[in-house]
Amino acid sequence: MTSEFAVEMRDVVKRFITPEGNEMAAVDHVTMKIRNGEFFSMLGSSGCGKTTSLRMIAGFEWPTEGEVYIEGKAMGHTPPFQRKVNTVFQSYALFQHLTIYQNVAFGLEMENAKEDEIKKRVGRALDMVQLTGMDRRKPKQLSGGQQQRVALARALVKTPDVLLLDEPLGALDLKLRKEMQLELKALQQQLGITFIYVTHDQEEALTMSDRIAVMSKGKVQQMGTPVEVYERPANKFVADFIGESNFLEGKIKSLTRKEASVFIPGLNAEVTGMPISEGLAKGEEVVVSIRPEKVRLVEKGALKMNMFRGKVTNTVYIGADTHIYTEVHGVKLKVLEQNRISRLDPKSFYTVGQDVSLLLMPENTLVLKKD
Amino acid sequence: MNPHRRSPLVLVTAFFVYFFLYAPIIALVVYSFNASRANVKFEGFIPSFSERVVTEGSLVKSSPCGPFHWYCDLAKNREVIEAAKNTLTIAFTATTIATIIGTMAALALQRYDFKLKPFSQLSLYIPIVIPEIVMGIGILTLFSQVFGWMNNAFSLSGDSRWTMGLGTVIVSHIAFMVPFVTLVVQARLQGFDKSYEEAAMDLGANEWITFRRVTLPMILPGVLSGALLAFTLSLDDFVITFFTNGPGSTTLPIYVYGLLRRIITPQVNALSTVWILVVLAAVLLLQIVQGRESKQHS
Numbered sequence: 001m002t003s004e005f006a007v008e009m010r011d012v013v014k015r016f017i018t019p020e021g022n023e024m025a026a027v028d029h030v031t032m033k034i035r036n037g038e039f040f041s042m043l044g045s046s047g048c049g050k051t052t053s054l055r056m057i058a059g060f061e062w063p064t065e066g067e068v069y070i071e072g073k074a075m076g077h078t079p080p081f082q083r084k085v086n087t088v089f090q091s092y093a094l095f096q097h098l099t100i101y102q103n104v105a106f107g108l109e110m111e112n113a114k115e116d117e118i119k120k121r122v123g124r125a126l127d128m129v130q131l132t133g134m135d136r137r138k139p140k141q142l143s144g145g146q147q148q149r150v151a152l153a154r155a156l157v158k159t160p161d162v163l164l165l166d167e168p169l170g171a172l173d174l175k176l177r178k179e180m181q182l183e184l185k186a187l188q189q190q191l192g193i194t195f196i197y198v199t200h201d202q203e204e205a206l207t208m209s210d211r212i213a214v215m216s217k218g219k220v221q222q223m224g225t226p227v228e229v230y231e232r233p234a235n236k237f238v239a240d241f242i243g244e245s246n247f248l249e250g251k252i253k254s255l256t257r258k259e260a261s262v263f264i265p266g267l268n269a270e271v272t273g274m275p276i277s278e279g280l281a282k283g284e285e286v287v288v289s290i291r292p293e294k295v296r297l298v299e300k301g302a303l304k305m306n307m308f309r310g311k312v313t314n315t316v317y318i319g320a321d322t323h324i325y326t327e328v329h330g331v332k333l334k335v336l337e338q339n340r341i342s343r344l345d346p347k348s349f350y351t352v353g354q355d356v357s358l359l360l361m362p363e364n365t366l367v368l369k370k371d
Numbered sequence: 372m373n374p375h376r377r378s379p380l381v382l383v384t385a386f387f388v389y390f391f392l393y394a395p396i397i398a399l400v401v402y403s404f405n406a407s408r409a410n411v412k413f414e415g416f417i418p419s420f421s422e423r424v425v426t427e428g429s430l431v432k433s434s435p436c437g438p439f440h441w442y443c444d445l446a447k448n449r450e451v452i453e454a455a456k457n458t459l460t461i462a463f464t465a466t467t468i469a470t471i472i473g474t475m476a477a478l479a480l481q482r483y484d485f486k487l488k489p490f491s492q493l494s495l496y497i498p499i500v501i502p503e504i505v506m507g508i509g510i511l512t513l514f515s516q517v518f519g520w521m522n523n524a525f526s527l528s529g530d531s532r533w534t535m536g537l538g539t540v541i542v543s544h545i546a547f548m549v550p551f552v553t554l555v556v557q558a559r560l561q562g563f564d565k566s567y568e569e570a571a572m573d574l575g576a577n578e579w580i581t582f583r584r585v586t587l588p589m590i591l592p593g594v595l596s597g598a599l600l601a602f603t604l605s606l607d608d609f610v611i612t613f614f615t616n617g618p619g620s621t622t623l624p625i626y627v628y629g630l631l632r633r634i635i636t637p638q639v640n641a642l643s644t645v646w647i648l649v650v651l652a653a654v655l656l657l658q659i660v661q662g663r664e665s666k667q668h669s
C-alpha cells in the first residue's frame with residue numbers, strides 16, 4: 001500500500017548531549033508531512049536542525065522521541081541501507097578511490113543488478129546529469145559542479161522514491177548555483193520524485209520549492225508554499241527571516257472577525273482595516289509588519305487613511321532598485337522602489353531631507369503576535 | 372643573489388649526517404669480504420678461487436667462492452637458515468594479527484565514545500614509552516607463571532609441557548606492535564569523513580560491505596604503513612625476543628648476538644649484508660607498488 005505521504009515526521013524530537021554535558025534538542029517536536037512528488041524544502045539558519053531532520057529520514061540518526069514514516073511505514077531503527085531514500089551529501093562524499101563509473105555503479109551493485117543492466121543505467125544516469133564520457137575519471141579530476149552532478153547521478157540511479165539533498169549547491173559559486181537550481185527543479189519535475197531539500201538560502205528555497213518548512217531552533221515556524229510564507233508569514237520570525245519587513249509595535253484598538261485596527265504609539269496614529277489571523281484579542285500588544293516594497297511613497301497630497309508624513313533620511317541605489325530610508329515621528333521605515341526610469345538625472349528621484357507621505361495599504365500589512 | 376644557493380654550513384652538516392649514517396654500513400659490507408677470519412682489521416679481499424679453502428694463519432688465501440667466501444660459508448650454516456626462517460615466520464604472523472587488531476582498535480577509538488576511552492588512548496603509549504627490557508621481563512614473568520600453573524594443573528610433563536618458543540615470541544611481538552599500528556592508523560583516520568561510510572550505507576551497503584569496499588580501501592595506505600612499521604620492528608627486535616624465546620625459536624638478532632659472544636668472523640658481516648639487501652629490496656618494492664597506485668589515482 002502506498003501512502004499519500006512520501007515521508008512523515010510525527011512529533012519527532014532529537015536530543016544530543018553537548019560537549020559540556022548538557023542535553024540539547026536539535027529537533028524539537030517536529031511534524032512534517034511531505035507529499036508524493038513534492039519539492040519540499042527545509043529552510044533555516046545554520047544550527048536550526050535541518051541536517052539532523054534529514055539524517056533521521058535517511059536513517060543515520062534515530063529520533064529520541066516520535067517517529068519517521070516512509071511511504072506510510074514506521075521506520076523505527078531501520079538501517080539506511082534498507083530505506084528507499086537516497087541522499088546527496090553536502091560534501092558530495094564521492095568515493096575517492098573509485099572512478100566516476102564505479103561511484104555511480106556502487107548502488108546498483110548493492111542491488112545485485114546484472115552487469116549489462118548496470119552499464120545501461122549508469123550510462124543513462126551520467127547522460128542525465130550531462131557527464132557523458134567522464135566515467136573513467138576519478139572524482140578529484142572533476143570540477144566542483146561536476147562532482148555535484150556525480151553525487152546526484154549516484155543517488156538517482158537507484159531510482160529512489162525520495163531524494164534527500166543537504167545543501168547540495170552550497171559549495172558552488174553564485175552563477176553555477178542559480179543554473180543548478182533551475183536544473184534540479186526541472187529534473188525533479190521530469191522524474192516525479194519527491195525531493196526533500198535542505199538550504200539556508202531563502203531565495204533558493206523560494207525559487208525551487210512547492211512547499212517550504214521554515215525552521216528555527218529545532219522547531220518548524222511555518223509550513224507553506226513560497227507565496228504563503230512570504231505573503232502571510234505566520235509570525236515575526238518568519239516575516240523577518242524571509243525577505244525584509246518593517247515592524248511597527250502597537251496595541252489592538254478594535255477587532256472584527258476579519259480586520260483589526262492597531263494604535264501605533266510611534267506614529268501616534270491608528271492603522272485600520274488590517275487583515276488578521278486567529279488568536280488575537282483586543283488590547284493585545286502586537287507588531288504590524290509590512291514589506292519595504294509594499295510601502296507606497298507619495299510625494300505630496302492630502303493625507304488619507306493609513307497615510308503618514310515622513311522625511312527621507314537616506315537613499316541607497318542598487319541598480320534595479322533603490323532603498324529609501326524614511327522616518328515618521330522617529331519611527332524608521334524602509335521603502336523599496338524599483339528604478340523603472342533612468343536615475344541618471346538626480347532630480348528624477350527622492351533626495352535626502354525631502355518630505356514624503358507613506359501609505360500603508362491595509363491589505364499589504366500583517367498583524368502579528370509580539371514574541 | 373640566488374635564494375637557493377646552499378650555505379656551506381648545510382653542506383658540512385649534510386656531510387656529517389651522511390657519514391655517520393652510511394659509513395658504518397659501507398664498512399660492514401666491505402668487511403664481509405675480509406680475508407681475515409679475525410675480522411679486526413681489513414686485510415684485503417680473498418684473492419682467488421680454488422677447489423678447497425686454503426688458509427694461512429687467520430687469513431683465507433683462496434676459496435671455491437673467491438671473495439664471496441663468507442657468503443658461501445653462511446649459506447651452508449644450518450643455524451642461520453633456521454634463524455632466518457624463524458624471524459620471518461614470527462614477523463609475518465605477528466604483523467598480520469597485530470595489523471588486524473590495531474586497525475580495529477583505531478576504528479573503535481575513532482567512532483565510539485565510552486567511559487574508558489581516554490584511558491584506552493593513554494594505554495597505547497605505555498608499551499611504547501616503557502623500556503623494552505621492562506616489558507620483556509614482564510612478559511617473561513607472566514608466561515613462566517601461567518605456564519607453571521598450567522603444567523601443574525594438568526600435570527603435564529615432557530614434550531606436552533607448555534614452554535617458551537615460537538608461540539610466546541609471536542604473542543609478545545603482537546603485544547608491542549599493536550600500539551604502533553593503532554597510532555599510525557589513527558593518524559590516517561584523522562581526516563576521515565564519516566559521510567563516506569554513510570554514503571555507502573545510503574546506497575545499500577551493509578556495515579561489512581561498507582567496511583570492505585569503502586573504509587578499508589580509503590585507510591589502506593595507513594594500514595600498510597602501520598604493518599610495515601610493525602614488520603620492521605619485529606625483524607630487528609632483540610630485547611623482548613631475548614626474554615621470550617625458547618628452544619627452536621632463535622631469531623636472527625638472537626643468533627647474531629650468540630655468534631658475537633664466541634668469535635666475530637666476517638660471516639656475521641655477510642649475514643648483515645644479506646639482511647640489509649633484503650630489507651632494501653622490500654622497501655623498494657613497496658615504493659614501486661605505492662608509486663603505481665598513486666599514479667592510478669591521479
Ligand SMILES: Nc1ncnc2c1ncn2[C@@H]1O[C@H](COP(=O)(O)OP(=O)(O)O)[C@@H](O)[C@H]1O
Pocket residue numbers: 016017018026044045046047048049050051052053
Ligand atoms: N552528533 C551531534 N552531537 C551533538 N550535537 C549535535 C550533533 N549533530 C548536530 N548537533 C547540534 O544540533 C544542532 C542542529 O544541527 P544541524 O541539524 O546540523 O543544523 P543545520 O543543518 O540546520 O545547520 C546544532 O546546534 C548542532 O551543534
Ligand SMILES: [Mg+2]
Pocket residue numbers: 047050051052
Ligand atoms: Mg546542515
